[in-house]
Amino acid sequence: MTENGVMSRAKVLTIDTMNPTVKKVEYAVRGPIVQRAVELERELSEGMKKPFAEVIRANIGDAHAMGQQPITFFRQVLALCSYPELLSDNTFPEDAKSRACRILQSCGGNSLGAYSASQGIDSVRHDVARYIERRDGGVPCDPDDIYLTTGASDGIVTMLKLLVCGEGAGRTGVMISIPQYPLYSAALAELGAVQINYYLNEEKCWSLDISELQRALDEARRYCNPRALCIINPGNPTGQVQSRECIEDVIRFAAKERLFLMADEVYQDNVYADGCQFHSFKKVLFEMGPEYSETVELASFHSTSKCYMGECGFRGGYMEIINMDEEVKAQLTKLLSVRLCPPVPGQALMDLVVNPPRPGEPSYDSFIKERTATLSALAEKAKLTEQVLNTVQGISCNPVQGAMYSFPRITIPDKAINEATDQGQLPDMFYCMKMLEETGICLVPGSGFGQKDGTYHFRMTILPPRDKLKILLNKVKEFHQKFTQQYS
Amino acid sequence: MTENGVMSRAKVLTIDTMNPTVKKVEYAVRGPIVQRAVELERELSEGMKKPFAEVIRANIGDAHAMGQQPITFFRQVLALCSYPELLSDNTFPEDAKSRACRILQSCGGNSLGAYSASQGIDSVRHDVARYIERRDGGVPCDPDDIYLTTGASDGIVTMLKLLVCGEGAGRTGVMISIPQYPLYSAALAELGAVQINYYLNEEKCWSLDISELQRALDEARRYCNPRALCIINPGNPTGQVQSRECIEDVIRFAAKERLFLMADEVYQDNVYADGCQFHSFKKVLFEMGPEYSETVELASFHSTSKCYMGECGFRGGYMEIINMDEEVKAQLTKLLSVRLCPPVPGQALMDLVVNPPRPGEPSYDSFIKERTATLSALAEKAKLTEQVLNTVQGISCNPVQGAMYSFPRITIPDKAINEATDQGQLPDMFYCMKMLEETGICLVPGSGFGQKDGTYHFRMTILPPRDKLKILLNKVKEFHQKFTQQYS
Structure with missing residues (x-):
């Protein structure tokens, strides 16, 4: 106890007395980069000046957050299940109701x-x-x-x-x-x-x-x-x-x-x-x-x-x-x-x-149309991402055959590696953090997923809408060129 | 390998090589009694003859499953959130939309x-x-x-x-x-x-x-x-x-x-x-x-x-x-x-x-009415449960001051205790299993929650609708009397 008798009781649960296995857990997809992105968004909304107008989050496979629309039929059925009074509403298709x-x-x-x-x-x-x-x-x-x-x-x-x-x-x-x-x-x-x-x-x-x-x-x-x-x-x-x-x-x-x-x-x-x-x-x-x-x-x-x-x-x-x-x-x-x-x-x-709508059911055509549109757009964005990134010297990107991510390899100059090391940061974290601060683009460093020693990568989702993805890819390109120049 | 070369490969994951802490886990609320209840329901639905027409599940605090209706306002808002097209539907109250x-x-x-x-x-x-x-x-x-x-x-x-x-x-x-x-x-x-x-x-x-x-x-x-x-x-x-x-x-x-x-x-x-x-x-x-x-x-x-x-x-x-x-x-x-x-x-x-509807908002009155009706019904059922159970010799029940359960103490005759022990069962599990088989009522034995050595209880929810709860309580009463007589 301190002299005033209050507030000095040691805590039961401290970093030294908590579950040690929990301390070992790491999860880069929502790690320090993303926390900084959240701060930057707040600073922007408070009118603080930044070299960019918005934060673009390409760190996580969160399709709706990037503007992808839900499948109408799925949401109709969920609404009907949530509030079954709607079953007597004639605006819903019969297959959604059944x-x-x-x-x-x-x-x-x-x-x-x-x-x-x-x-x-x-x-x-x-x-x-x-x-x-x-x-x-x-x-x-x-x-x-x-x-x-x-x-x-x-x-x-x-x-x-x-x-x-x-x-x-x-x-x-x-x-x-x-x-x-x-x-x-x-x-x-x-x-x-x-x-x-x-x-x-x-x-x-x-x-x-x-x-x-x-x-x-x-x-x-x-x-x-x-x-x-x-x-x-x-x-x-x-x-x-x-x-x-x-x-x-x-x-x-x-x-x-x-x-x-x-x-x-x-x-x-x-x-x-x-x-x-x-x-x-x-x-x-x-x-x-x-x-x-x-x-x-x-x-x-x-x-x-x-x-x-x-x-x-x-x-x-x-x-x-x-x-x-x-x-x-x-x-x-x-x-x-x-x-x-x-x-x-x-x-x-x-x-x-x-168990989506079947051929002949009222919602079938719109379901197929929506599903195809989303998957085609993703296929197109997969290609675009690979193409643009591979035009950048110092970035090499395998084809995005599937899933929602590209994981390009990046060349980080020795000078940047040294500066990162001096700051106690991993080089790809240093790179991604700098990109976030300068461009507003939020990627995840390859070290969060693991990579061969001496290689560096980042993970980027292909989810932003086509136009925004183009902007994003060009910003990545510019940033990489500038970064490389700066540390050469 | 057996002679035909197939199927004899020992499994990687067996009861002896699985996580030992998982084996120690017990969860009576969905334990053997409930598994048997599910079987009995299936047997009933297949037309098998039982001394009861339906299984009444009073084992778990699952209000909607026992017929309680959801709050209209909550479900309206959830439907609107699931399918925002409904925001242009004039049948929804304005406060639900906002x-x-x-x-x-x-x-x-x-x-x-x-x-x-x-x-x-x-x-x-x-x-x-x-x-x-x-x-x-x-x-x-x-x-x-x-x-x-x-x-x-x-x-x-x-x-x-x-x-x-x-x-x-x-x-x-x-x-x-x-x-x-x-x-x-x-x-x-x-x-x-x-x-x-x-x-x-x-x-x-x-x-x-x-x-x-x-x-x-x-x-x-x-x-x-x-x-x-x-x-x-x-x-x-x-x-x-x-x-x-x-x-x-x-x-x-x-x-x-x-x-x-x-x-x-x-x-x-x-x-x-x-x-x-x-x-x-x-x-x-x-x-x-x-x-x-x-x-x-x-x-x-x-x-x-x-x-x-x-x-x-x-x-x-x-x-x-x-x-x-x-x-x-x-x-x-x-x-x-x-x-x-x-x-x-x-x-x-x-x-x-x-953040439910506030006074003056369109849904306020119906919200209060629905909430009050549910809580009053629960209060009434809490009292009813205590009263009926306390009329049974060999059952004593504290007032159900709150929550959704009564946990009455039951007297189990020595003869029943011995028979249970002979069958390798805990006496209150033996009692509850017998009650389930004879009456279709599904309760959880006190041993699943812990109790003082030598005492026996069961947990029973007060959630069934009033009329069904009355039937349930009377069946418990009859069963207990019969059980006591049988083992005296």
Whole structure:
């Protein structure tokens, strides 16, 4: 106590006495760059002078925030579900009404406000299973293998949580790509699991080499117990789309090395490049025959947040789990029950995504038109991004085959590297922070995703509207040229 | 490999190689009784003969599933936010439209489909702060202390996660009431923290005695590092409402013993008994003067799921955090950013709960009417439940002062206890399972919440509609009499 007897009581919870695993968590997509972007937006709104008129956020795959419009049919059904009085409103199409009725009939008390089963609403899980069967050319899917989630992140963290055990050299190791989406490294840090890095091959358009998987695994076996292999396809942050052959190789590798496969397939509709096609791990696994399809444990993840719908705010998602031990499955269901259920509006939205208007239904044409427009625009922007960035000396950019990002490699002059180091900053953070301050463009440094030592990158979404994206790309170009000149 | 070379590969993830802390998790509210209830419903729907026509679920505080209607205004605004085309529809009241516009304006791209800030939408956090100030008679609330959450459960688990550290006798211990809501025990098991039980005083209407807190703490200090004290007020599963004096005592105890306070106040509008009133921990803390208000660390939790709105499916909630170390707060924000944001529709709903129609606005009268009707019906059902249960010999039930549950004590004859034990079942599980099979009534055994050794209880919600509740209570009465006779 101080003399006045007040305020000197030491805090119970301090940085030194908090959970040490939480301290290790990092998540660059919403890190210091984004915090500074928020400050800059506030300063602009308060009339402060800046060398730019607006902050352009190309840091996160947040389609609606960048102006993408929601699918009309989805939102009509959600409005009807939210306020069922509207079912007597004649301005809504009949298929939207019947879809809303069907969803409400599977909710307790016919209300989105009731808890669902912890695994998710039965009818939604059935619709997901039928969607997967259609997508995978008839490969069967059991609704009991479907778990609805709070976005894909929730499913991924839950699966990792099940996998973690052991201590010391027996601790669970999980293989993740580098570059990676930092949800993985954050979850592994929080769970105290060992992160095993395998590097994607930038020279071959961010492809995955089995020899690199083997190298990473063999090294990791010396200090941990590798049990799972995570793949993001189409890739985040790297935008590649894996070939069918590569997926087969990965499955064979997982089978041989006894690894639980986790396939993050949230960008499954985001494939733009000619000759590229999305192949689900599930389909390839089943087409490889019973030696694989009856043994390899696989969890695959999908979400309402990406693809053509971009409905991030609803936090909808599902995971499909193949060949999981029945006792573990019961434990999974129990674990999920503690959080009661995923958000029901997100479940409803997931249902619409997997069961959209069908040919002949009143909303079919407008649905197809909206979906096609969004996906075509993304394809065009993917190309534009690659083209413009590759005109800049010191920037080299692989084709954006899929997903929503480009991850170009940037040359940072030694003088800039030294200045960054003097300031205790990573060179690509220094570069991105400078770009933000000078141009208002908010990107994420490659170090937030991982990259080969001595290489530098940034991740940039292709989501801004075409005209704004052009401005953004030109500003990046100008900035890079100026930066290079300044530090040469 | 077997001779045919297939299917014998051992699984990577088995019950023996999964995360051991997950195995320790238990959550009775959706445990075996509820799984059996689901089976019985299916059997009934398939035409199987049962001694009852329907399963009545009184196991979970799921108001809409039990027929409670949503607040019209809330659902109108949610429909408008989901499908903003409706803003030009003249059938919606003006205040619903203006509220929807205000929410959409604070969303990225004016869409519920954009991610929000990880801490929650700014304007919603401001509205929450103003709500707390009104509720607490002007005690100031800083929006920076408000974090929106995915239901209250998410906030509670996150706070516990921050608090856990140390090993062996230095491991974080957390004090929870017995009986408790099993989210707490489940989260502590998963986090590997030490659960410290303090017993509520059933003889004094489930009140909290400081001497019992002291006993529990002193014992626990021998084997762990007690750092937090959790209180549920109004109580779940026990339905008591704490006096102001008791809350002061708890705060003094937490200050003296250096415990982080966690106040679960999700039932803050659910107070029925004459002479009882809800006092927030925040308000009492601030009225105790700077010695407490400037030092005691407090997190309090609220939700859209309970009170008069009962909107469980939207998974909306908030926590207010007082006197938290600034560095820890930054760590909290970082941790939340990994999951991107709470569901935006749930945030919108939370905004409506804390900022409902005001006097003079078009929806005010109907809002008040609907809210009053729901709360009055609950008050009536609380009384009815207590009255009927107390007419049964062998059942004794404290007044349901608040929340949504009664937690009566039941006498189980020795013969039944022996039969249960022979079957490897806990006696109250045996009792509740038998009740379910014979009457279709789904309750949760007291053992799922914790109870003094040698005592038995069940938790029953008061949510079924009045007529159904009467039937339910009479069936419980008959069952108990029959059960007692059978085992005497």
